Amino acid sequence: MNLLDQINRENVPGHIAIIMDGNGRWAKKQGQERLYGHSIGVESVRETLTAAKNIGVKYLTLYAFSTENWNRPKAEIDGLMNLLVRTISNEVDELNSSGVRLHSIGDRDGLPQECREELASAMQRTSHNDSIHLILALNYSARWEITRAARLIAEAAQQGELDPAAIDDELISSRMSTADFPDPELLIRTSGEYRLSNFLLWQIAYTELHFTSVLWPDFKEEDLYKAVLDYQSRERRFGMVSEQL
Numbered sequence: 001m002n003l004l005d006q007i008n009r010e011n012v013p014g015h016i017a018i019i020m021d022g023n024g025r026w027a028k029k030q031g032q033e034r035l036y037g038h039s040i041g042v043e044s045v046r047e048t049l050t051a052a053k054n055i056g057v058k059y060l061t062l063y064a065f066s067t068e069n070w071n072r073p074k075a076e077i078d079g080l081m082n083l084l085v086r087t088i089s090n091e092v093d094e095l096n097s098s099g100v101r102l103h104s105i106g107d108r109d110g111l112p113q114e115c116r117e118e119l120a121s122a123m124q125r126t127s128h129n130d131s132i133h134l135i136l137a138l139n140y141s142a143r144w145e146i147t148r149a150a151r152l153i154a155e156a157a158q159q160g161e162l163d164p165a166a167i168d169d170e171l172i173s174s175r176m177s178t179a180d181f182p183d184p185e186l187l188i189r190t191s192g193e194y195r196l197s198n199f200l201l202w203q204i205a206y207t208e209l210h211f212t213s214v215l216w217p218d219f220k221e222e223d224l225y226k227a228v229l230d231y232q233s234r235e236r237r238f239g240m241v242s243e244q245l
């Protein structure tokens with residue numbers, strides 16, 4: 001039986017988040033520049049999005065550019081931003097016609113103007129879709145987001161709009177950039193690294209983690225199905241005992 005047929009459609013994670021890692025190493029293995037790895041990585045994004053949509057995933061969050069990525073050589077940063085702008089511009093028609101709604105999380109104000117504009121226009125264009133939500137984490141880090149939420153909450157308390165005693169999980173979630181999305185059930189990281197790299201730290205409290213040694217440009221449909229099957233083999237207890245489930 002192929003992998004797709006083994007997936008229980010009643011228990012597909014509604015939200016999958018992915019740390020797409022290994023583009024640079026993949027390119028080096030091919031004797032190519034790092035940017036070539038990123039551009040082939042876009043193929044993996046396309047294939048993963050299609051496969052996720054087909055099995056009924058409703059939210060797919062991709063870590064495309066972290067706040068720490070600004071420390072990379074300027075040529076790589078410029079190349080990545082260009083790739084993002086070109087990809088969004090080239091793909092928006094197809095995303096729209098296949099019912100994908102595009103969102104972004106992260107500090108949009110810190111992105112180059114062209115990138116901000118392309119993103120805003122694609123988000124607007126696709127805003128009526130709901131087959132699957134594609135959430136690009138751009139200029140994102142979890143600590144940036146948590147710090148910002150703390151500031152927003154403190155400001156509201158200072159203005160007398162909020163009683164500090166009323167601050168709970170739900171209120172904090174509502175001040176995160178992911179406020180409109182459910183928490184991920186499954187987080188995947190490629191390239192054999194076992195780190196969370198400042199990604200969705202608040203939202204992954206109960207998320208199942210799947211690590212694979214596959215480098216992102218090699219990540220294909222089957223690799224997504226393997227991750228989902230791994231997820232389906234786990235028992236999610238949320239702090240309870242098996243008998244309570």
Ligand code: FPP
Nearest residue numbers: 020021022023024025038041042045064087
């Ligand atoms: C990590 O590999 C990858 C990135 C920092 C960028 C990922 C971006 C893309 C795949 C393009 C995304 C495009 C869209 C439209 C979402 P790395 O460079 O850290 O690889 P390494 O660890 O081997 O050096």
